[in-house]
Amino acid sequence: MPVTFTTLLPDAEQPTLGNGVEDEVAVDWPDTINNGRYRVEIRETGQSAWDSSATGYAQQIVNDSTTSTTFGGREDGEKYEVRLRTESNDAGAGAWTTPTSIVTKFPGATNPQITDVAERELTLEWTDNSDNEDGFKVFLREELDPRFDTGFGDWQEHAVADPNQTSITLTGLQPNHDYEVYVRAFTEDAQADSVVVDTTTLVEHPDCWQLELRKGGEIVTLSEDIGAPSISREPTALASWSLDVPEADWIKEWKLADAYLWFNGALVLQGEFERDSRRGSDVEMTLHGSGVLAKLDRGGNRHTADSIEGWKSIQQYLNSLDRVNPTVHPPTSSVVDEGLVVQDGADQSSLSSIFDTSDGTLPAEVSNGVVTPLQTAFHVDARNAGGVHTQTDAALGGSGDYVDGFAAYLANSGDHVDGTAVLDHTIPESAVGLAVRQAADDTAGMEYTVDGNVVDTIPQGASGIAFNWTDVATGAYSNGSGYTGGDLSGSVSISVEATSVGSGEAMAVDWIVLYDKRYYDIEDFPEATDSNQQLPGPAEYPAVDIPTTAFSQSYNITVAHVTTDASSTDGAFALAATNDGGDTWVSASGSASADLSFDTLGTTIQGRVTLGPTGTSSSTPTQGVDAQTISSWELAIDTNSIAVFDDEEYVGTPWENLQRMCSDAGMLATAEYRDDDQIDVVVMEPGAVTKTADWERLDYTRDNDWSKYANVLSAFGAEQEDGTRLEAAARSQSEVDQYGEREGKALFKPEISNEQQLKNLVRVELSKLIAKRDPSASVDIAPQAIAPGYAYEVPCLDGEEVVLWRTEVDDRSSGRGSLEFGEPDDLADVFRQIHVDVRDVKDVV
Structure with missing residues (x-):
């Protein structure tokens, strides 16, 4: 009879657990059987039963050749325990291994971002990658002292967010402090930290004076125990400021820092901290600085302009500068002159001064009061x-x-x-x-x-x-x-x-x-003789362009009016003029007078007459044996108020160049203060842009200063051959009718021998004197960043819109500001009122 028996079933050995994949537990074990199977069970650690009643329970049965398996669907950051045993149909089951524990992978929070920052709080957002966190702890550490590089304090748990929450606002922070922050997601069994992010809270501007210094990305503020600053600001000068502060050696390290002066939360000045000084006290020091435009008064460059409107050239220049945000307001155009005679000659002396042929290379001359070409x-x-x-x-x-x-x-x-x-x-x-x-x-x-x-x-x-x-x-x-x-x-x-x-x-x-x-x-020389066996040419007198001397004045020339007395106007005869230095000529032919309109820009006028051949002969040459002539010449111009840069070069610091260009263009440059390191520059005609200001007026004075006003003016030029001296007299009859005649101090310009240049000079100077009658006022206000150069409606001037020329703060106890108003010089309007006479008089100077 056969004998039967069952071999022994080996027990399973302890498994090894892994958590390399989120939501999974990997189980590996040694191979101990060659028949039967393995039963593997898992549950959350701490459960009392190993069946479906236990949280997180699951089991797997695998064949004898399998030595690993994976349990999915696990909770993030949860502790699980695993056991296994061997089993067979004949031998039953082996002993369970001792439960082995592992915590599943916990992704926690990632991508922390600070999305909003204020003076005393910040908002932090993050991405929640876990599915069963108990919450999020937010840790923060604070800069020890913004004035010094002393590092940060210890990490502190600052706030706790609920599960699934992805943002939080952290309050109770200090203004102008650096902060580092991170998020820690946590469960009972796990925690995961995000990367660290940092920020700086905003500067808080209290209801008082405050100095803010910025350098190398760092900021420091002073507001306690500081006095009211002294500030001076006007369009044609660099702003300056000074401020008394408590004695502190650390302030020296902030020299050349960007400076921002605030008053009651409003930015009053943007500039730079340049130096400090002591006033004989161990407890107080004075800081000194400049306005933001001083940054343009460094280095140097070159700018050229030719036949371009001044304001456009200024715009081109500012666009070429780093950190400058320009706004250039185009000036208004108004007629200055209509038919202003700049050249007038009908005799030998006057025509010789208009048509200068003294260099001898031009085949033309003025002889016996006639302009004529020469034989060539x-x-x-x-x-x-x-x-x-x-x-x-x-x-x-x-x-x-x-x-x-x-x-x-x-x-x-x-x-x-x-x-x-x-x-x-x-x-x-x-x-x-x-x-x-x-x-x-x-x-x-x-x-x-x-x-x-x-x-x-x-x-x-x-x-x-x-x-x-x-x-x-x-x-x-x-x-x-x-x-x-x-x-x-x-x-x-x-x-x-x-x-x-x-x-x-x-x-x-x-x-x-x-x-x-x-x-x-x-x-072009003729090859064949005519029927009389004569050659028609070449003509002894060809067509010759004879230019006048150039005449410069201050305004853009739009039209030239030319009138002559000509011996004939047929053939090559032509009249021409240029306002751009000869690059572009506008011409007309067949008439002894012409109105020549310019598309080009220019302030210098020059005329030209083309005189051609005339006359015939019975012998060679039969044509062109004489020339056309003129016996008089008058050149008048129309101008407008647009300033034009003709062949100009500006070399210097950007500030110097800008000031020269603004002066040449009749404009001004002012800075608009902003809360960063950029420079806003506004260029305009004085008062061309009107602003409103809501200021608290403390006091004012009103004044009309007539001490420099005049409505009649004379100028004396060079002495002439007959012992007389050229005089130009200008008057504004409308001003005389309104205010009575008031003569200004005569000008003596012996270097000027051209009567039209003397005319132009006296007109310009009189227009400036007439503008001196404009109203002015000084208004004391609570300090604000009110920009000079703009027009404001001034209550103490009966609501008139006048130009703000200067702002000052200079009251160290109460912080009072002063605004000085005055009307800009509208030279174009004044010019139209002036009548000029030029006459030869005995030397009365």
Whole structure:
């Protein structure tokens, strides 16, 4: 009979647990059986039963070859215990292993962010990654002292948030303190800390004076036991301030810090702390600083402007500066002048001062009270000229179209044609032209000279020369350098010579012209004679542009009015003017007067007349033997109040450049204070922008200062040849009618010899004196950041809108401010009221 028995079933060995994956518990064990199965159970630690009544209970049965399993669906940060045993159908079950515990992975809170910061609180938000936390603890530590780099205090539990809560507001903080904070999610069995984030609470501005210093990202404030500061601010000067504070050595470390002065929570000044001083006391010191625009008074750069409205150039410049946020208000445009005569001449003296031809290179002159071009082409009839030669009517070089049918014939060595030209102006070396009309079948050796200077040669035996014009002053035949004998003027000799002649060689020379190449193109010289065997040109008098002297004044020129008396206005005659230094000319032809409107910008006017050839002759040249002339000239202008920068250069610190540009443009720059390190610069005409101010008026004074007012003014210029001295007298009749005549102190400008310049000067200076009658006022207020340069409605001036020129705080006990008002100088309005007379008078100065 068979004997049966059951082998022993080994017990399971202790498992190893893992929590590397959220919500899971991994179980691993050694392999102890080769038959049967393993039963693995799990429950939350602390439960009394190992069945479904126990929280977190679960079991798994796996075959004998399996040595690991995973329980999912676990709670985050919860403590679980696991046991297992072996089992078989025949041997029953082995012993349970001792329960082994592990806490599941606990992700806690992540991504903490401080979303709002105030003076004494902050709001912290985070992401809740766990599903069964008991809550969140918020830990915080505080900067020990904002004035010094002393680090932070200890970590303190500051607040506790409920489960699933993802934000909290932390209160009870100190203003202007650095804080570090983190979140700790927790359960009974686990906790997880977030990363640390930091912030700085805002500065608190109490109802008193407060100085705030900022440097390197750090901030310190002083408000207790400080006096009222002294502050001075105006558009054309850098603001300055000083402040008494208790003695403290640590303040020295904050020099060159950005400074912000507050009064009752309002920003009164933005600037910089520059130095401190003692006033003989061990308990008090004075801090000194400047306004924010002082930051522009450092370093240096260069700005150029040409034919651009001043305000646009200022805007371009400010846009190029770092940390500057510019606002430039375009100025209003108003008519200043209509038909202001700046040049007027009808005799020799006045026309000579208007048309300056003294340098001699312009072929024009003022003679006997007439402006006329000078001859610029000088003809030599070769056949009838001096020298040694014969004449020929033979057709050489393919043609025999000679003037009068004959040409000079150079057939022997030494034959030559000589001529002389008498110049009334100077031809620059580069503009000297010598045109020769000649021909040859077999060419003799030739040499061409101007004033003794050989300008070109032809070697003997060269190929034939076709009958045409050739400019030998360019070295056309020899490929030489041409004429290099310097500028030509006065009597000039001309020679064409045959230097070597072989058998059958000769040169037929028909006509020679010495000319100024600035006014002719040899390609335009006529090639054929007319029915009378004469050449129509080149004209002795070409079209010549004759400019006037330039006249500068202060305002943008919009229209030029030109009137002349001309001998004729046909052909090349034209009138022109420029307001941008000659870059752009506006012209009109066919009339002795013209109204020329400018699209360009400019403050300098210059006129120009083009006088062309006229007159005929029966001999060569038959055209252009005379020139158009003018016997009078008047140039008047219309202007508006837009300032224009013409060929200007500004070199200096940004502040210096800005002030110069504002002065040139009739504008001002002021700073708008802001609570950061940027610089807001506002540029405008004085009072062009109106602001409202809600100030507490403490006291005021009203004043109309007439001490510098005048409505009549004289200016004396240079002494003239007859012993008289030029005088310009300006008056504003409307001002005289309203206030009575009041004459200002006369101006003496002996360096000015141009009457229009003297006119302009006296008009400008009188307009400034008229503006001195504007009302002014001083108003004491509770300190505020009221910006100068703007217009405000001033109650003590019957509600008039006047310009605030200066603000001051200078009361160390009560903190009173002072506003000084005054109307801006509206020079354009005043100009329209002024009538100017210019007359020659005996020297009365």
